[in-house]
Amino acid sequence: MSHEHRRPAQDRTSAPTQSPDAARLPLLSDCGNCFGLCCVALPFARSADFALDKEAGRPCPNLQADFRCGVHQELRQRGFSGCTVFECFGAGQKISQVTFQGQDWRTAPETARPMFDAFAVMRQLHELLWYLTEAVALPAARPLRDELRAALEKTERLTLGTAEELAGLDVPAHRGEVNTLLLRVGELVRAKVPGRKKDRRGADLMGARLTGADLKGANLRGAYLIAADLRGADLRSADMIGADLRDADLRGADLTGSIFLTQAQVNAARGDAATRLPRGLRRPAHW
Numbered sequence: 001m002s003h004e005h006r007r008p009a010q011d012r013t014s015a016p017t018q019s020p021d022a023a024r025l026p027l028l029s030d031c032g033n034c035f036g037l038c039c040v041a042l043p044f045a046r047s048a049d050f051a052l053d054k055e056a057g058r059p060c061p062n063l064q065a066d067f068r069c070g071v072h073q074e075l076r077q078r079g080f081s082g083c084t085v086f087e088c089f090g091a092g093q094k095i096s097q098v099t100f101q102g103q104d105w106r107t108a109p110e111t112a113r114p115m116f117d118a119f120a121v122m123r124q125l126h127e128l129l130w131y132l133t134e135a136v137a138l139p140a141a142r143p144l145r146d147e148l149r150a151a152l153e154k155t156e157r158l159t160l161g162t163a164e165e166l167a168g169l170d171v172p173a174h175r176g177e178v179n180t181l182l183l184r185v186g187e188l189v190r191a192k193v194p195g196r197k198k199d200r201r202g203a204d205l206m207g208a209r210l211t212g213a214d215l216k217g218a219n220l221r222g223a224y225l226i227a228a229d230l231r232g233a234d235l236r237s238a239d240m241i242g243a244d245l246r247d248a249d250l251r252g253a254d255l256t257g258s259i260f261l262t263q264a265q266v267n268a269a270r271g272d273a274a275t276r277l278p279r280g281l282r283r284p285a286h287w
């Protein structure tokens with residue numbers, strides 16, 4: 001949504017020789033190849049993150065005719081910090097260039113509704129691809145590699161469906177299958193970390209003082225870490241899937257080797273030049 005990242009669209013349907021990072025590149029937003037879908041399809045409520053109310057399906061007034069953001073350089077100053085946090089996992093360019101083959105909703109208004117509906121589904125599928133692509137490459141997950149590859153291929157196949165097929169998918173069911181697998185991956189990764197590992201799955205750690213905490217190999221799945229003070233914390237090899245990191249202070253924290261962290265989680269947190277991120281994630285411009 002920030003329209004900050006403009007890379008050429010890439011086809012990732014089969015790339016067995018790619019490094020894990022290269023394999024995940026198409027799973028990051030490429031706004032230059034998207035028809036501004038997040039700026040139209042999603043609703044906003046006026047808040048600290050968005051300066052205005054906008055209903056789903058109505059273009060943001062800042063979206064230009066060429067699908068670029070007219071206030072991109074000053075999103076935060078203008079009250080649109082939510083736009084700098086959002087990450088579509090590459091769903092926007094996939095819907096725009098693959099599902100709808102370059103036909104946009106402005107010149108073909110009849111495509112708008114099916115395009116926006118399909119975008120919501122594609123984003124969820126691409127999020128699963130993000131996790132699965134990471135999991136397949138993890139040495140600790142070797143015992144599950146065949147199952148992970150099968151789940152990755154199935155998810156890839158689903159993303160290549162028509163807009164109608166996408167809208168008709170039972171995403172929660174597929175997500176449930178994948179999540180069971182990812183849970184097992186997390187256990188395998190954390191088992192490699194020596195010593196006692198903290199289990200904070202789904203824990204309420206909002207505003208917690210965790211400065212310098214030893215959270216190496218911790219289970220932080222779905223933990224509420226909103227505004228937690230994690231300065232200098234050791235989060236290496238921690239399972240971060242679904243952890244809510246909004247306004248969490250990650251300055252100086254070490255997230256090397258943590259698993260299932262997404263760009264959106266990183267964007268929502270605070271950090272600095274000393275924060276160590278896992279490979280494949282970008283240091284946000286606002287840090």
Ligand code: SF4
Pocket residue numbers: 001002003038039060061062063064068069070071072080083
């Ligand atoms: S301000 Fe509007 S056009 Fe700009 S990134 Fe946010 S939603 Fe998109």
